[in-house]
Amino acid sequence: MATSTIKNDIICSGALFFALDTQRFLFLQRTKTKSAGQWGLVGGMSEPGETPWKALQREINEEIGSILNIKKVVPLELYTSNDEKFFFHTFITIVDKEFIPLLNSEHSGYAWCEIGNYPKPLHTGLRNTLQNKTNQIKLKTVVDIVNSI
Secondary structure, three states: OOOOOOOOOEEEEEEEEEEOOOOEEEEEEEOOHHHOOOEEOEEEEOOOOOOHHHHHHHHHHHHHOOOOOEEEEEEEEEEEOOOOOEEEEEEEEEEOOOOOOOOOOOEEEEEEEOOOOOOOOEOHHHHHHHHOHHHHHHHHHHHHHHHHO
């Protein structure tokens, strides 16, 4: 995982929640910044001294109300910008059941969606992550493993 050694690095993390009971993924609709109206993940920027996972735990609590009973966390992708100053960690975050998130002011709605049937418009970075062939294989593998249990 990327850790910030230079003060100007931006390290972010996002959780793509996956519910075992329905095999669907959670998306949140943003209300702020230039991506208002777009669908994204729970997540945000690390504070100084936070690991990407600790930052994501804090963001989960802030954005959807509480730390849930997370069964498993699987790293999906570490995106690094060309100038190597922006890092985005995407985690598949597995929970037993779908839940109703208690949204803060950063989001106006939520949707649980099947793999490949995502809400539109997706945030550009998330769209790129979900369209990446390697990530598609990883997501399908998670779903297939759950189906085989």
